[in-house]
Amino acid sequence: MTLDEYAIYCMPIPTEARPPRPLLRDDVLDRIRDAIVDGTLTPGEQVRDADLATWLGVSRTPVREALLELGRAGLVRSSPGRSTVVSPLESDDVRDAQRVVAAMHRLAVLTAVPRMTAVDLDRMRAANARFAAAHAAGDADGALVADAAFHAVAVDVCGNSAARAVIAQYEPILHRAERLRFASVEEGRDSAARHDRFIELCAAGDAESAAALAEEIWQALVIDASPTDPRHEETP
CATH class of the missing domain: 1.10.10.10 (Winged helix-like DNA-binding domain superfamily/Winged helix DNA-binding domain)
Known part of the structure; x- marks a missing residue:
């Protein structure tokens, strides 16, 4: 078989990229x-x-x-x-994860803000609207999904794969505690307001202030890892 015949016989390697399939x-x-x-x-x-x-x-x-x-x-x-x-939901574990995740989100926002487009800002606005609606409906799980989508915008835009990997590893520890906190109507209103302010800072191109607020959001969001429904807590 000649080289030309071999080239015709062999199946050509596809040149068109296929979307990656999750393992x-x-x-x-x-x-x-x-x-x-x-x-x-x-x-x-x-x-x-x-x-x-x-x-x-x-x-x-x-x-x-x-x-x-x-x-x-x-x-x-x-x-x-x-x-x-x-693993039990322990305060020390939550606080350790909280510090790491907050620092990674700060880093992601610092890089992402100068790169953000109007489409990215609209993605955050839409996610925050879903977040507020889920809270109003008492849907803690829906609020978590929307909150994750909101913060994922900056992480996606920043393009830092190392930061993304660290966040993906430790953020679920916070989500276990956040699910309890998000059942609180007051907590939901405060979080939605912080999100609105964050969007304003990103739209203004104020990377430093947006990064500081992102870190503050993650530091303030989880206050207590105790598995007590906050709706049943007494107001001091």
Whole structure:
């Protein structure tokens, strides 16, 4: 077979890029992490890879990989030869994650603001509108989703993959506590107002002030990691 014949015979390599497909292990990681954040898997609950594999309809291998990653993020705890359990919601862990996430968001905003377009600002406005509507409806889960979409704009625009990775690892620890705080109507109004102010600063191109406010939002958002519904707390 000549080289020309071989070139005709062989299948050409596609030159058109295909959209990336999420890996199965990433899907499994997301599903288990979401179940921990939304309370489906409760603090202290024992998790077995075989049970999770059956629930998700996958083999045990991606489940084990996901549990290792969740262990590094502090969402589960495992001991050699012993069971794996969902980590309790402890104040020290929340505060540690809070400081790291706040610092990464500050860094992301400093880089993102000069690059933001009108489309990016509109994305934040739309997300904050959904956030406020979810609070008004008493939908804490919807508020979390909208809040995540709001803050994701700056993280996406900044293009810092390292900051994105750190935020993705530690932000779920905060989401567990935030879900309880977001049930408070007052907390929702305050958060929506801070979001509005943040958008104003970004629109004005004030990167320093926007970054400082972003850090403040994350530092102030989670006040107490106690699993007490804030709607039942007494006002001092």
